[in-house]
Amino acid sequence: MSDDRRTRGTDRTQAIMRTTLELAQEFGYAKLSIEAVAARAGVGKHTVYRRWPSKGALFLDAVLTSGGPGLDYPDTGDLVADLRQQIRAAVDLLGRPPLGPLYQALVGEAQHDPRIAAALNERFIRPQADRTVARLRKAQQQGQLSAEFDLDLAMAILSGPLYFRLLITQEPLTHEYVERLLNALLAGMAPRP
Amino acid sequence: MSDDRRTRGTDRTQAIMRTTLELAQEFGYAKLSIEAVAARAGVGKHTVYRRWPSKGALFLDAVLTSGGPGLDYPDTGDLVADLRQQIRAAVDLLGRPPLGPLYQALVGEAQHDPRIAAALNERFIRPQADRTVARLRKAQQQGQLSAEFDLDLAMAILSGPLYFRLLITQEPLTHEYVERLLNALLAGMAPRP
């Protein structure tokens, strides 16, 4: 009847995921523990385990659920402008705090647990890729993109360097970097005749 | 006295790293523990901790040390041929068993521990990048590469899509993929006039 009742009854799930993000932000994913999540969320450990099979699965859910509005593609007719805007949005969301370090940790966890990797792919990477490919296909049909370009490959080429920076060199992802990247990819590395 | 003695005496370090790789291959990095390494290596835990501050650091050392001959760049004068060969070598070494999963786990660990990330960069990523950039610069001077191309960026563009496949979509890295990638990057995405 009360708000408390409703909140607790219908969705402890939300509270647990919220707490998970809090603790991950405060102490880092590595020091996160289901024990601590349950304690701070005021919830029994079983209630967590009933919903998620592992710390990783909980974290995945928490991060992806918090993802907010998603990253929908604009379509202004100008491919480059649209790509620029979309990649900037992705970089702003996943490349810097508060979500950046969490996303980075999530990808890290995916390296240790194939179930996390699979879930991450299905729930985030692939949908995102599909949207990108769709936009690219349209551009290709309009002649804004080299006709013979493999679009799945294009997706990897656009994303890869950003992930390389995020995960490997771990330098900040700036709009300026996005800009240089787009220009380079469009032009190609071969010398101009 | 014996060979055994000398091995143990002079270089327990080697034995510990070897055991680390063994266990990581058998059970996966996630289930690796210093406890188990010390036990199987027939070594006191102290002896491990005296050499490495953490499981991650030990693993990093073990993986990088095992790296074999390194990935030196050929220089036949033909940039594309050299790139192809070098990337194929890298992919063959780090993109498939036995080393592939370990390298993947190592990059994963780097997401949780900045010290591992830093060490990985210094000891492997940067040197490798430097060699690549050097080769690219030479090619640029010879007009085999677009003059205005940012070479650091080129490095990211060449590596990124491979890491994307290794870490994110986790599909196998084939020579065929390398081929398509090289072609695409050289040509650029912009439509041919």
Added chain:
Amino acid sequence: MSDDRRTRGTDRTQAIMRTTLELAQEFGYAKLSIEAVAARAGVGKHTVYRRWPSKGALFLDAVLTSGGPGLDYPDTGDLVADLRQQIRAAVDLLGRPPLGPLYQALVGEAQHDPRIAAALNERFIRPQADRTVARLRKAQQQGQLSAEFDLDLAMAILSGPLYFRLLITQEPLTHEYVERLLNALLAGMAPRP
């Protein structure tokens, strides 16, 4: 509709107690849990808690209810013969499987929970003692028993050594032991003049 239905409807109480004994016999009282009883009896936990406040209370009820015909005293006029027969009956019932181990566990539980001890006394020990004392009193009046003998004490003297065997040394209770015991108690330990 079926027998099952009627049984469940009219007396879940019986079903729960029956299941309790089953499980206690299969796994031992120590591993008995209300959770398991409810599950096997096909009954909600609430239905158990509505009837008994604790595992111990349930077990007490189950054991005492299963007690069968009770241990009524014969009265043939011969005290020793009657005692012999009655004690043999008690020993056969409570001193050997299937009920023996359960009764033993019940007494054990009474050491940890005063409510169980009290209930055990009221529902089993005292009535049994009263019957014994009544029989002894009659014998005393008939001169078959030393006149000044404290009858409550007599009860303890008759029962005590049996419980000592059952609970402390945990050796089997045989008719032969009963025989020796009776002879000894009647004769007394003092040397014959």
Added chain:
Amino acid sequence: MSDDRRTRGTDRTQAIMRTTLELAQEFGYAKLSIEAVAARAGVGKHTVYRRWPSKGALFLDAVLTSGGPGLDYPDTGDLVADLRQQIRAAVDLLGRPPLGPLYQALVGEAQHDPRIAAALNERFIRPQADRTVARLRKAQQQGQLSAEFDLDLAMAILSGPLYFRLLITQEPLTHEYVERLLNALLAGMAPRP
């Protein structure tokens, strides 16, 4: 070097058993937990489990170790006087606080765990019985005891009624009760001729 060092180094065992008795006295054996013992003793749970396989085994050790000087038999030449004194001592030690309730709980636990029962017998009951039987044998040789009396049985007859009071009716064990018991057992229940 310090007292702390020595105490912790040589004998955590003592500290754990001491704490066990404390907690058992404060909250009762039923509410005792290894978790709580370890916490209050300032000791890891593992350190407890390394020494004792179960709460019961720990408790047994703690109770028996605390037993103090043991219950040695006097031998004044007068059997009845000696028995009286020895039984009084036992009753004073095990029949009243602080040790009484603990001993009662220990016997209770022995009903649920055969290993405890066995250990209790070997470490306390049997030695005590042996001493009693030895004293009785001597008395028998001196004609202070009926010649044909089975001495093992005598032990059970002397102890049984006391355990019956302690465990079953759970009434207090007084010197007066001991007195009546001794008199009755010596005289026997048969009517005086």
Added chain:
DNA sequence: TATTAAACGAGACGGTACGTCGCGTCTTGGT
């Protein structure tokens, strides 16, 4: 007959404790 209250199965829930594992530090005994 229709209504209503109680009992019910099922099982989620906040807790406590279990017994285990591995951490990183510290101690001991043997060579």
Added chain:
DNA sequence: ACCAAGACGCGACGTACCGTCTCGTTTAATA
């Protein structure tokens, strides 16, 4: 003097039950 062996305090794991608490669903007794 070094080192294997492993004890130690600690924290977290994942599990089992506790006793309480909703949920709809029978079931029975009343209106």
